[in-house]
Amino acid sequence: MTAQIISGTEIRKAILGEIKEEVDQMKEKHGKVPGLVTILVGSSPASISYVTLKVKTAISLGFHEIQDDQPEDISEKDLLALIDKYNNDPDIHGILVQLPLPKHIDDKKVLNAINPDKDVDAFHPVNVGRLMIGGDEVKFLPCTPAGIQEMIVRSGTETSGAEVVVVGRSNIVGKPIAMMMAQKGVGANATVTIVHTRTKDLASHCKRADILVVAAGVPDLVKPEWIKPGATVIDVGVNRVGMNEQTGKAILKGDVDFDAAKEIAGKITPVPGGVGPMTIAMLMKNTLRSAKLSLGID
Ligand code: NAD
Secondary structure, eight states: OOOEEOOHHHHHHHHHHHHHHHHHHHHHHHSOOOEEEEEEESOOHHHHHHHHHHHHHHHHTTOEEEEEEEOTTOOHHHHHHHHHHHHTOTTOOEEEEOSOOOTTSOHHHHHHHSOGGGOTTOOSHHHHHHHHHOGGGOSOOOHHHHHHHHHHHHTTOOOTTOEEEEEOOOTTTHHHHHHHHHSSSTTOOOEEEEEOTTOSOHHHHHHTOSEEEEOOOOTTOBOGGGSOTTOEEEEOOOEEEEEOTTTOOEEEEOSBOHHHHTTTOSEEOOSSSSSHHHHHHHHHHHHHHHHHHHHTOO
8 A cells, every 4th residue: 555645845835824824813913923034144055045935935924024144254243243133123033044154153152142032943952951841841843843743743643652763863853853752742742762873773663663753864774674564754854866967956865765665654755845845834833933922922
């Protein structure tokens, strides 16, 4: 039997529709909309394209959006002062600094300067700590793990009591999604195992998973025989494996051998069109939440 494909593109569309509705209501009832600033330092083409997508999405939702482009040679002091300005701007609810930053700037110092209540990327240690504590402490969830959890929930996958295996232990995907799935709550209450490069028998762990989340960055790492029949497989990996000569675009592959895995899994995310499109939707959701919290309506 072929697995149900969990489409990130479709789920993102639904989430953005829900956000737009809430923004319209907020505007009508409170005369306010969520405010997002995107700070881009320098002109790396990849960063420009990421920022442009965020800006376009924010505008399409009716957000107040400021795109604040800064020259490559901006000093760390001036960048910190800029962040301070937005920390104190009541119309701004989310501050995004596009990474990577130029070498002369300490990105940790810059990210830590963002007011945790406006840190919609949820990378600030305060938000990482809140995630660890869970429950009402959590203001924002980091966007890629939040997107993964949303896909699991919206695909109707039962998480309570489920065996979840997370491949990868990075700060932006593996560790947070593992912690989120182990918490009490919707889309959680799971029994979680984290596996990584030093794990002795990766296959045996993966085979136990009712929900397998793979974020390793290794194309086709997960073999079809490692997948428990009927499992939900979330493939976070985005690997460039070549170039399409006709379109000039990169050929992308996940960490799971999709064509073979879809014959065994119950549900599976594709690459591209799976987890990737979710991240930006969750960023917008965090900005909306920040605005609601500032208005005392969440
Ligand atoms: P990372 O390199 O920081 O971490 C990878 C983790 O995988 C490490 O903890 C490592 O221990 C583990 N790992 C690597 N090779 C392994 C192996 N052979 N066996 C077991 N474990 C192994 O990467 P990351 O930032 O977490 O990203 C992982 C993948 O997800 C990348 O392909 C990245 O492009 C993708 N990604 C996608 C999105 C998105 O779609 N929105 C967001 C973030 C990351």
